[in-house]
Amino acid sequence: MDFPVLLKTFHEGKMKEYFVMQKGKLHTDLGILDLEELETKSFGDRISSHLGIEFIVQKPRAPDFFAHAKRSGAPMMPKDIGTIISGTGLCSSDHVLDAGTGSGILAIYLGGIAEKVISYEQREDFIEIAKKNIALAGLSGVELRSGDIVEEIRNLDEKFDVITLDTLDAAHVIPYAPEVLYPGGFLAVYSPFFEQTKEARKAIEETGFAEVRTIETIEREISFTERGTRPSTARVGHTGFITLARY
Ligand SMILES: C[S@@+](CC[C@H](N)C(=O)[O-])C[C@H]1O[C@@H](n2cnc3c(N)ncnc32)[C@H](O)[C@@H]1O
The missing domain is CATH 3.10.330.20 (Vcp-like ATPase; Chain A, domain 2)
Known part of the structure; x- marks a missing residue:
C-alpha cells in the first residue's frame, strides 16, 4: 500500500x-x-x-490534504474552491494557470480535475512544501514554477482555459490575462477584502472582460444533537470574495 x-x-x-x-x-x-x-x-x-x-x-482525497497537509500560509477553503470549480465549469481537458501556489491546496483540487495545472509561487520555501504536498497527492499534471506571476505572465507562451489568482497583487496580473486565456476562458480571483476585490474588478473592467460577477460563499453546517437540529453555532465566518470574469 x-x-x-x-x-x-x-x-x-x-x-x-x-x-x-x-x-x-x-x-x-x-x-x-x-x-x-x-x-x-x-x-x-x-x-x-x-x-x-x-x-x-x-x-x-483532496479534503484530507486541506485538513492535514503541511501548510505554508492560509490555504483556500474548500467552499471557495467549490465556487471556483462550479463557476468556471472546470473539466478534464482544461489547462489552468494558478498563482500563488501557497500550500498547494487549490492546485491539488484543480489538478484532480484538469489535464494540466501550472502554478507559480514566488517563495522558494513555500514551493518546497507545496511540491511535497502535490507529490503525496500523486498528481502528475501539476507543475510548480518559481517566480513572480506579475512578471512571469508576460513571458508565457502557453494558453489556458482557466486562470486562478490568489495573490494580493492580482490587479497587476489581470491586464495580461487575455494574452494567455483561450477565448471564452475564465479568470477567477480570490480576494479576502472588499478593497482588493474592488481593485481586481477595476482591473478586470479596464482589461475588457465581458462578464464579471463577485460572489461570497456562506457555508452553514447543520448540527444534529439530542436537543435538536439547527445550523451549527460554531461556523466558518468570512473567508474571501471570488470574482469570476470571462473573456
Ligand atoms: C494565500 S496563499 C495561496 C494559497 C493557495 N491558493 C492554497 O490553496 O494553498 C498566497 C500565496 O501567493 C504567493 N504570492 C503572492 N504574490 C505572488 C506573486 N506575485 N507571484 C507568485 N506568488 C505570489 C504568496 O507567497 C503565497 O504563498
Missing part, C-alpha cells in the same frame, strides 16, 4: 483520524498502531491498536 493513508476510528461518539505518511509505529491516545501491517491491507480494511481499537484504512 502506498503512503499517505488515512487511519480513522469512531470512538465514544467521536471521529479521530491520522494522516500517515510513512511506516513505523504510530502512537495515538487510543493505543499504538504497527504500520507494517498496512503492507497486507487494502483501502477499506481495518488495523487494530495494541489496545484493540480498530482503525479503518482510507485513501486520502
Whole structure:
C-alpha cells in the first residue's frame, strides 16, 4: 500500500483520524498502531491498536490534504474552491494557470480535475512544501514554477482555459490575462477584502472582460444533537470574495 493513508476510528461518539505518511509505529491516545501491517491491507480494511481499537484504512482525497497537509500560509477553503470549480465549469481537458501556489491546496483540487495545472509561487520555501504536498497527492499534471506571476505572465507562451489568482497583487496580473486565456476562458480571483476585490474588478473592467460577477460563499453546517437540529453555532465566518470574469 502506498503512503499517505488515512487511519480513522469512531470512538465514544467521536471521529479521530491520522494522516500517515510513512511506516513505523504510530502512537495515538487510543493505543499504538504497527504500520507494517498496512503492507497486507487494502483501502477499506481495518488495523487494530495494541489496545484493540480498530482503525479503518482510507485513501486520502483532496479534503484530507486541506485538513492535514503541511501548510505554508492560509490555504483556500474548500467552499471557495467549490465556487471556483462550479463557476468556471472546470473539466478534464482544461489547462489552468494558478498563482500563488501557497500550500498547494487549490492546485491539488484543480489538478484532480484538469489535464494540466501550472502554478507559480514566488517563495522558494513555500514551493518546497507545496511540491511535497502535490507529490503525496500523486498528481502528475501539476507543475510548480518559481517566480513572480506579475512578471512571469508576460513571458508565457502557453494558453489556458482557466486562470486562478490568489495573490494580493492580482490587479497587476489581470491586464495580461487575455494574452494567455483561450477565448471564452475564465479568470477567477480570490480576494479576502472588499478593497482588493474592488481593485481586481477595476482591473478586470479596464482589461475588457465581458462578464464579471463577485460572489461570497456562506457555508452553514447543520448540527444534529439530542436537543435538536439547527445550523451549527460554531461556523466558518468570512473567508474571501471570488470574482469570476470571462473573456
Ligand atoms: C494565500 S496563499 C495561496 C494559497 C493557495 N491558493 C492554497 O490553496 O494553498 C498566497 C500565496 O501567493 C504567493 N504570492 C503572492 N504574490 C505572488 C506573486 N506575485 N507571484 C507568485 N506568488 C505570489 C504568496 O507567497 C503565497 O504563498
